[in-house]
Each structure stands twice: as structure tokens, then as C-alpha cells.
Amino acid sequence: ILTHGNMCLGLLGLCMVEAGLIPLEALCPEDMSQSEWIAVYVDSQPTGAAPACRVLPQQSRQIMEMLEVATMADNAQIKQASFSTAQALGATLQGIRQMQMQRSQQVPSKAQGQAEHHAI
Numbered sequence: 001i002l003t004h005g006n007m008c009l010g011l012l013g014l015c016m017v018e019a020g021l022i023p024l025e026a027l028c029p030e031d032m033s034q035s036e037w038i039a040v041y042v043d044s045q046p047t048g049a050a051p052a053c054r055v056l057p058q059q060s061r062q063i064m065e066m067l068e069v070a071t072m073a074d075n076a077q078i079k080q081a082s083f084s085t086a087q088a089l090g091a092t093l094q095g096i097r098q099m100q101m102q103r104s105q106q107v108p109s110k111a112q113g114q115a116e117h118h119a120i
Helices: 006-019 034-043 058-069 075-106 112-117
Strands: none
Touching: 006 034, 006 058, 034 112, 058 075
């Protein structure tokens, strides 16, 4: 269940990844392969890409530890919240893309509208 608190925790974790402070792999749930997790993450991003971590491994481990302390959540909770949030973001992004496709099919082009107006 994705509660407000879990979504906040997940967004914080995902933002740390996007900022390059922790590697995406650090948020991979224990019961999921790295490739499955990366696919879920990429599907949740408008760019369709995974960012690179920009800090040293020791620094990213320290940041992850600080995240646990600051949120009073353990590593598994952060991973699960990040996964659930990425899934929700992916579903939302997919819905937006579908709406955009439907809208673009419904709206006639300007040239079409002008041709129809002149034919009347």
C-alpha cells in the first residue's frame, strides 16, 4: 500500500538517485533483479533513462545511512517505498502519454480546419 508517508520516502530515495547521490542499484528491492528494478525505474521517468551516480561508493553508502537515520526507516523500507513510488509514477506517466495520444488524434490540424472552413 502506497501511503502518503511511503510515497514521500520513495520520492526522497528516487530524488537522491536522480541527483546522482546514490546509485539506482542501491534502491533495488531484495526480491527483485537489478534489471527488473532498472526497467521499473526507467518506465517511471519522462526521459526513459537512469542517471549515473556522481559520488564515490563510500560517499553514497554514507548518504544512504544518513537517509535511514533522517527518515527513521530501514534500508528495506526505503527500497520498498522507492519501488512502489516508481511503479505509481510509471503508471501515471503511461496514463499521461495515453491521454496525449488520444488528444492528438481528436484535435484536427490547423490546415484541416482551414480547408473545411473554406469549403463551407
